[in-house]
Amino acid sequence: MIVEQSKQIMAEVSKAFIGKNEVIEKVLMTIYAGGHVLLEDCPGVGKTTLALAFSKALGLSSKRIQFTPDTLPSDITGFTMLNRETNKFEYRDGAANCQLLLADEINRTSPKTQSALLEVMEEHTITVDGVTHRLPSPFICIATQNPLGSAGTQPLPESQLDRFMVCLSIGYPTLENQMKIINAQRYHNPLADIRPVTTAQNVLEVQNYLSSVRVVDAVLAYAIRLCEATRIHPLVELGISPRGIGALVAMSRAQAVLRERNYVIPEDVQAVFADVCAHRLVLRPQARVDGVTARDVLAEIRQQVRPDTDRR
Numbered sequence: 001m002i003v004e005q006s007k008q009i010m011a012e013v014s015k016a017f018i019g020k021n022e023v024i025e026k027v028l029m030t031i032y033a034g035g036h037v038l039l040e041d042c043p044g045v046g047k048t049t050l051a052l053a054f055s056k057a058l059g060l061s062s063k064r065i066q067f068t069p070d071t072l073p074s075d076i077t078g079f080t081m082l083n084r085e086t087n088k089f090e091y092r093d094g095a096a097n098c099q100l101l102l103a104d105e106i107n108r109t110s111p112k113t114q115s116a117l118l119e120v121m122e123e124h125t126i127t128v129d130g131v132t133h134r135l136p137s138p139f140i141c142i143a144t145q146n147p148l149g150s151a152g153t154q155p156l157p158e159s160q161l162d163r164f165m166v167c168l169s170i171g172y173p174t175l176e177n178q179m180k181i182i183n184a185q186r187y188h189n190p191l192a193d194i195r196p197v198t199t200a201q202n203v204l205e206v207q208n209y210l211s212s213v214r215v216v217d218a219v220l221a222y223a224i225r226l227c228e229a230t231r232i233h234p235l236v237e238l239g240i241s242p243r244g245i246g247a248l249v250a251m252s253r254a255q256a257v258l259r260e261r262n263y264v265i266p267e268d269v270q271a272v273f274a275d276v277c278a279h280r281l282v283l284r285p286q287a288r289v290d291g292v293t294a295r296d297v298l299a300e301i302r303q304q305v306r307p308d309t310d311r312r
Contacts, residue, residue: 002206003260008197012057016190017050019177023170026275027054027142029254034207035165035247036121036141038106038279043146045170051102051142052191058203059196060099061136067109073116077126078133091128096120099136099200103143107153114160117141121163138203158238158282165247166272167279206257213253214263222307223248223269229301230281235292238282248276266307274298 010024017024027050030037039047048064055062065075078094095101096117106114120126121141126133143164145156161167173181184190224245231239240248251272252264259268278294287297 002209002257005198005202005206006258009054009057012194012197013050013053015193016053016184017046018180018184019173020046020170023050023168025258026166026168026272029251029258029272030165031058031138031140031203032206032210032257033165033247033250033254034138034210035250036143036163038161038164038167039142039144039170040147040167040279041144041170045172047144047170048102048104049191050170051100051144053194054142055100055102056191056194057197058100059199060138060140060203062100062102063095063098064102064104065095066104067106067113069109071109071113073113074128076113076116076120077128080129080131089129091131091133094126096126097133097135099139101139101141103141105145106143107145107156109154111154111157114154114156118160118163136200138200138207158280161279162241162243164279165251166275168275210250210253210257212262213256215249215253216263218308219252219264219266219269220249222266222305223252226269226273226301226305227277229305230277230297233297233301235284235287235290235297236281237284238280240277240280244277244280248273251276269307270302273302
């Protein structure tokens with residue numbers, strides 16, 4: 001049932017986001033795993049369209065906030081103000097009070113405003129003037145950033161990058177798919193064609209089901225050994241944290257579910273390893289001099305660290 005529902009969701013999203021089925025599947029896996037998504041790519045490749053398409057197909061309430069240098073933390077968390085009629089302070093919602101938050105160009109605002117998302121993403125709560133407000137469930141943040149231009153940007157700190165379960169790059173579509181995109185937009189916005197095929201409650205049920213997907217000790221040890229190898233690699237300054245290991249296991253479970261299994265195999269871990277871990281690595285200056293990227297390091301580690309097949 002989950003697989004059929006997932007196919008319907010991806011089919012709806014692909015009406016507006018054409019030609020990148022692998023990216024659609026990875027975003028859906030992250031939502032099932034209860035994580036947040038960072039889309040890092042150049043402008044105009046459909047990052048915002050992808051997020052909006054998911055909010056409609058999943059039947060979730062959504063809000064969008066465009067980050068700029070003058071965006072304030074209260075724009076995200078909300079604020080309290082005096083109601084002159086009742087002479088009492090009342091809480092006013094911010095952008096984060098929804099089920100799917102689209103944070104556009106998250107690196108174009110100040111670190112103070114970026115940090116307002118930390119509690120929201122980790123605890124799914126908002127604290128304003130000492131009062132904690134719980135967000136609706138499920139809560140998913142899909143953030144976008146442009147990695148090319150540095151003027152007026154504030155790079156996300158490592159602690160906040162670690163809150164994103166995956167970092168994905170969309171890339172340019174093929175010539176054939178670009179023709180489909182232009183033709184689809186000829187008369188109307190394809191987002192208008194997307195219909196909800198599930199509900200927030202169904203998404204929560206899938207998230208809860210993932211905890212029952214089995215991960216035997218040998219596979220869990222393999223995931224941990226992969227992450228531990230990043231901590232001792234000569235080109236890595238900061239390796240994968242225990243939170244990163246948890247994210248890797250959660251995404252591996254989601255991968256297994258979409259492959260119609262109720263257990264995780266090493267290939268599931270390998271399939272999501274780079275997407276979960278690349279943005280968490282901090283490389284030494286020597287890596288940049290040598291032209292080595294985080295994904296290059298992870299590919300090398302995946303070749304060196306092999307699963308313990310004798311115990312599978």
